[in-house]
Amino acid sequence: MAFLKSFLFSLFFLLLFSFSSADIRFTEIRSDDRPIIPFDEFGFTHNGRLELNVSKVSFSDSNPDYDFSKVGFFLCTRDSWLHVLQQLEDAEISCALHSDLVKHVLIFKALNGKGEYNTLYSQNDADQYTLVFANCLQQVKVSMNVRSAMYNLDGKSENRDYLSAGKTILPRVFYLFSLIYFVLAGIWIYVLYKKRLTVFRIHFFMLSVVILKALNLLCEAEDKSYIKRTGSAHGWDVLFYIFSFLKGITLFTLIVLIGTGWSFLKPYLQDKEKKVLMIVIPLQVVANIAQVVIDETGPYGQDWITWKQVFLLVDVVCCCAVLFPIVWSIKNLREAARTDGKAAVNLMKLTLFRQYYIVVICYIYFTRVVVYALETITSYKYLWTGVVAGELATLAFYMFTGFKFRPEAHNPYFVVDDEEEEAAAEALKLEDEFEL
Numbered sequence: 001m002a003f004l005k006s007f008l009f010s011l012f013f014l015l016l017f018s019f020s021s022a023d024i025r026f027t028e029i030r031s032d033d034r035p036i037i038p039f040d041e042f043g044f045t046h047n048g049r050l051e052l053n054v055s056k057v058s059f060s061d062s063n064p065d066y067d068f069s070k071v072g073f074f075l076c077t078r079d080s081w082l083h084v085l086q087q088l089e090d091a092e093i094s095c096a097l098h099s100d101l102v103k104h105v106l107i108f109k110a111l112n113g114k115g116e117y118n119t120l121y122s123q124n125d126a127d128q129y130t131l132v133f134a135n136c137l138q139q140v141k142v143s144m145n146v147r148s149a150m151y152n153l154d155g156k157s158e159n160r161d162y163l164s165a166g167k168t169i170l171p172r173v174f175y176l177f178s179l180i181y182f183v184l185a186g187i188w189i190y191v192l193y194k195k196r197l198t199v200f201r202i203h204f205f206m207l208s209v210v211i212l213k214a215l216n217l218l219c220e221a222e223d224k225s226y227i228k229r230t231g232s233a234h235g236w237d238v239l240f241y242i243f244s245f246l247k248g249i250t251l252f253t254l255i256v257l258i259g260t261g262w263s264f265l266k267p268y269l270q271d272k273e274k275k276v277l278m279i280v281i282p283l284q285v286v287a288n289i290a291q292v293v294i295d296e297t298g299p300y301g302q303d304w305i306t307w308k309q310v311f312l313l314v315d316v317v318c319c320c321a322v323l324f325p326i327v328w329s330i331k332n333l334r335e336a337a338r339t340d341g342k343a344a345v346n347l348m349k350l351t352l353f354r355q356y357y358i359v360v361i362c363y364i365y366f367t368r369v370v371v372y373a374l375e376t377i378t379s380y381k382y383l384w385t386g387v388v389a390g391e392l393a394t395l396a397f398y399m400f401t402g403f404k405f406r407p408e409a410h411n412p413y414f415v416v417d418d419e420e421e422e423a424a425a426e427a428l429k430l431e432d433e434f435e436l
C-alpha cells in the first residue's frame, strides 16, 4: 500500500509541474547538432497561419563564412517528406531546405546576425504539415528559444481555431458524450432507487464509474474548447488527467469485480483475485503517467516513443489481467453446475459470464486495435472518426454491463422451476459431450 501511495504522489506532482500548453508550443533548443528537428504537426485548412518566434539564437561557432541559407524552418507534408528523403539519398540536393517540395518559413540568412526573429506564415494549401528545423551545417550547434503557434482562421469573422483540421469538432463530440453519460447516471440512480431491495454494493460502484466517465468527458470537452479558442488549456488538462486517472482505475477495478462475481455471487475476494487488482491498479497509474507525458510532449518530444511503448505494454498487461477473474468464475460455475444439483441457476450465471467475457474482449479489441487502425488510415481531416468510434464502443460496453448486471426485483438466477432445472441439466450434459 505504501508503494501505491508513493505512486499517487508522484503522479500528483507530475500533474502539477510538468504540463505545458498544447497547441502553442515553446521549445528550448540547447547546443543541438541534430540536422533535422521536427517540432509539431498540424492540419491546416485553406486559411491557415503559422506564427513563429525565434529568440536567443546562437551558434557554437560563428564563422561569418558559413552559409546560413542552410539553416532554417520549413513546413512539409508526410508524403513530400518521403520524396525529400529520396532526393537527399540520390544526392540531387545536399540539404532538405534546398528541395522544392518544402515550404520555407524562416531561413537563418534573413536573421543577419540578429538573435531574434518573428514571422507570420500563411498556409493556404489545406493539408497536414509538420514544422521542421533543418541545420545542414556540419559541426555547428544551435541554441534558440522557439515559440510556434499554428491555427486556422474560421469563416468570415476569421476567428482563430487552434485545433487541427480533423479535431476541430472534438469539443462538441465530448460535450455530447458527457451529456449522455450524465443522463445514464440519472437513469441508474432511478433504477437503484426503484430496486433498492435487491441492490448490491457493486451497483453503487458502477454509478461512480459512470459519473467519473461523464466528468472526464466534460473536462476533456472544456480542455479542447479552451485550446480551440486560445491555444492553451488553462488548467483544464490537469482536471482532465485527474478524472482520466480515476476513471481508468475504477473501470478496470469494476471489470475485475464483476468478473469475480464480487457481491453478486460472493461477498469476498479470493487471494488470487486480490492479486489481480494489486497488479492492475499500479499499472493503471503507470499508464496514466505515460499518457500525460505522451500528450504533453507531442510526437516529436524526446522519449516520446519510449513512453508510448510503456503505455502500450502496460495497457496490454492490464487488459489481459482483467480477463483472468472472468475465466476463473466461468470455471467455478461450470464445476458448480455439475456438482451442486442446481444446474439451471448455475447455467444461467455461466451464460452471463461467458457473454461478459466476450464483450470485454470485444471492447478491449475495438478500443485498442480498431480505433488505432482508424486513426492511422483515415485522412487528417477525419481524425475525429477514430475518437467517435472509440467513444461509441465504450458507451455500448457501459450500457451492456449496466443492463446485464442491473439490480433485479425478481432475480432470474434464483427462481427456477423444476422443468427448467431438468432442461438445464440436459443442456449441461450435451455441453460436456461437446467439450470432450
Ligand SMILES: *[C@@H]1O[C@H](CO)[C@@H](O)[C@H](O)[C@H]1NC(C)=O
Pocket: 051, 052, 053, 118, 119, 120, 147
Ligand atoms: C510572434 O510573431 C508574430 C508574427 O510576427 C507576432 O505577431 C507576435 O507578436 C510574436 N509573439 C511574440 C510573443 O513575440
